[in-house]
Ligand SMILES: Nc1ncnc2c1ncn2[C@@H]1O[C@H](COP(=O)(O)OP(=O)(O)OP(=O)(O)O)[C@@H](O)[C@H]1O
């Protein structure tokens with residue numbers, strides 16, 4: 001899959017942009033603060049529905065403008081070509097269009113896949129469980145629309161259930177038969193959607209594990225071993241939907257008293273974590289910076305391979321200013337991946353760190369103050 005067209009209107013520092021990128025390598029250079037990351041962010045937004053950087057959606061709209069539009073035409077080998085457009089406004093909720101048809105925002109995700117490498121990725125290894133859950137949700141959402149629905153359903157149920165638990169606590173813990181009935185109804189919603197979320201996370205991590213191990217072994221030249229593991233807040237015997245649902249149901253009953261006392265939901269996917277181990281030790285606390293970076297790259301390589309397996313075509317690769325931080329081995333590995341037929345957008349302040357073969361194979365752009373100029377074609 002690759003973008004044939006990308007158009008931006010009032011997106012970040014781009015007033016108006018129309019790009020027809022190469023189906024292979026696109027190298028975008030420019031000084032700091034000219035719009036390199038912003039360009040990748042637009043592509044990321046179209047693929048995932050989320051901004052690349054945390055913050056309010058309004059921040060994506062160009063200063064002084066009322067609304068913004070991001071549009072891409074995507075060529076896909078295994079399914080029809082598709083056009084995705086997101087309209088952002090300061091006053092209205094966003095509108096997502098797929099082939100001109102308007103969709104509820106979340107359900108338009110996953111029309112195409114991206115794998116992004118940026119300095120912020122280290123948060124997945126080093127950050128909090130919430131960072132890793134966010135990562136899991138994004139990745140699985142890009143591969144599965146069912147997951148998007150389960151997650152949305154779960155969030156709604158969780159919010160309502162928490163509201164109910166809180167109001168019971170605030171009313172002094174008095175429980176009437178009708179509140180019990182209401183609570184049980186929310187329990188069932190929680191179990192229904194939550195088991196879907198947990199089973200999907202379990203499957204995703206199981207599929208990613210061997211690929212990440214393989215990648216890490218290659219990147220460390222066989223010296224280190226990576227393992228990744230799902231750490232859900234409940235236990236189950238086998239990861240079948242019904243089994244997981246039953247275990248979740250039982251756990252909820254066990255913590256009911258405690259939940260009523262505290263006024264909030266204590267177990268479920270909102271407490272999950274993804275654990276990374278290098279040579280058997282948790283990477284977050286024990287791995288060196290270099291090991292953490294290798295683990296990170298391995299995870300990304302694994303995502304690339306997994307997308308390739310599931311979609312039968314490579315995802316679009318976004319490399320945001322990461323080449324200069326890498327040693328030769330890792331840089332070569334990364335580029336080898338992008339050379340396997342993937343479209344790639346690679347940003348850098350200068351092209352000097354790139355091997356000649358890459359420069360020769362790339363379409364080169366120069367970005368300055370939200371304007372992009374084509375410098376050369378391969
Ligand atoms: N909503 C917005 N409207 C206008 N300009 C914005 C908006 N949001 C961010 N910018 C500006 O966009 C500029 C470019 O940002 P970007 O992150 O793309 O730079 P970059 O080229 O990646 O730089 P670096 O090399 O430092 O990473 C910044 O100067 C920022 O102030």
Ligand SMILES: [Mg+2]
Nearest residue numbers: 036037038321
């Ligand atoms: Mg940048």
